[in-house]
Amino acid sequence: MxxxxxxxxxxxxxxxxxxxxxxxxxxxxxxxxxxxxxxxxxxxxxxxxxxxxxxxxxxxxxxxxxxxxxxxxxxxxxxxxxxxxxxxxxxxxxxxxxxxxxxxxxxxxxxxxxxxxxxxxxxxxxxxxxxxxxxxxxxxxxxxRNQGFTLSQRLAAFILLTAHNGYYNEKHTQVAEYLGVSYRHLLFVIADFVKAGYLQKDQRGYQIADQKALQRLAWEVNSSDN
CATH class of the missing domain: 2.60.120.10 (Jelly Rolls)
Structure with a gap:
């Protein structure tokens, strides 16, 4: 401080x-x-x-x-x-x-x-x-939201919220609990994001490679806050 x-x-x-x-x-x-x-x-x-x-x-x-x-x-x-x-x-x-x-x-x-x-x-x-x-x-x-939106939508919103300098590095166990899903289900969706080119994994964590795609996924979730 x-x-x-x-x-x-x-x-x-x-x-x-x-x-x-x-x-x-x-x-x-x-x-x-x-x-x-x-x-x-x-x-x-x-x-x-x-x-x-x-x-x-x-x-x-x-x-x-x-x-x-x-x-x-x-x-x-x-x-x-x-x-x-x-x-x-x-x-x-x-x-x-x-x-x-x-x-x-x-x-x-x-x-x-x-x-x-x-x-x-x-x-x-x-x-x-x-x-x-x-x-x-x-x-x-x-x-x-845990009941009204898909995990892909909620995870996209979560990644955009918690990313720092273009990287997402939150602990999978904490995120799974926060989003109300199993650890296995969370890893499956993250793997899908990597495969789709939304995220790119490297030594620093998960780099956001396609922010617009994540924003499109997260749009409904974020709109519900307004």
Whole structure:
């Protein structure tokens, strides 16, 4: 994590995402601009975050590290969105891991310093309630997609979401669980994508060789989010 001391960039990002409208008067002005590189953790499993984050650029994934060493993929974060709001609202909440897929920029308020102000700010609390309701609706849609679309369609959308610098490298076991299919079925469809020329396997992983073809497959899935 790196703190970016660039007031012009911070103000630009705040303006783009209407950050100040999420809080009561002047509270947003105390936000810091933080940069996270690919593979870094914004939040680590079981460790209470020191900030309330608002993702303004980049992509990240949410997963749980189980006691048996297994990681379970839960969700994804794309801007603009809060990260760490559950831990702010409930200090006893057990944090899940949030790991960066593409370099992330977050506007962040230190929780220890501003917790009481945040929890007594009606504008912020109203916006968090709206955000959580939208997140819940999105999770319901994700579950319904597992029944309403083919694996090829859902996997194409998943690859486009999680790809970094044109490469797809997610663990097959996690992806199979997230998409609600067997490991064998997932490998079969990935092999079909390689055969069709959508993906090309090399030492770095799976390179996206035909992005337009994946976008055509994923179009209906992504349209259902709107």
């Amino acid at each position: 790196e703190k970016i001391d660039d007031d012009d960039l911070k103000q630009q990002l705040m303006t783009q995402c209407h950050f100040e409208s999420l809080f009561g008067p002047k509270l947003a002005q105390h936000a810091e601009l933080l940069h996270f590189k690919t593979q870094e953790y914004i939040v680590e499993n079981g460790i209470q975050p020191e900030y309330l984050f608002y993702l303004v650029k980049g992509k990240a994934k949410l997963y749980d590290s189980l006691a048996n060493g297994k990681d379970t993929l839960i969700d994804f974060f794309t801007p603009p969105c809060f990260i760490g709001e559950m831990e702010l609202l409930d200090a006893q909440s057990e944090p899940f891991s949030v790991q960066v897929i593409d370099d992330c920029y977050c506007l962040a308020l230190p929780v220890r310093k501003y917790r009481s102000q945040l929890l007594s700010d009606p504008t912020f609390l109203q916006n968090v309630c709206i955000y959580l309701s939208h997140k819940n609706a999105r999770n319901i849609k994700t579950a319904s």
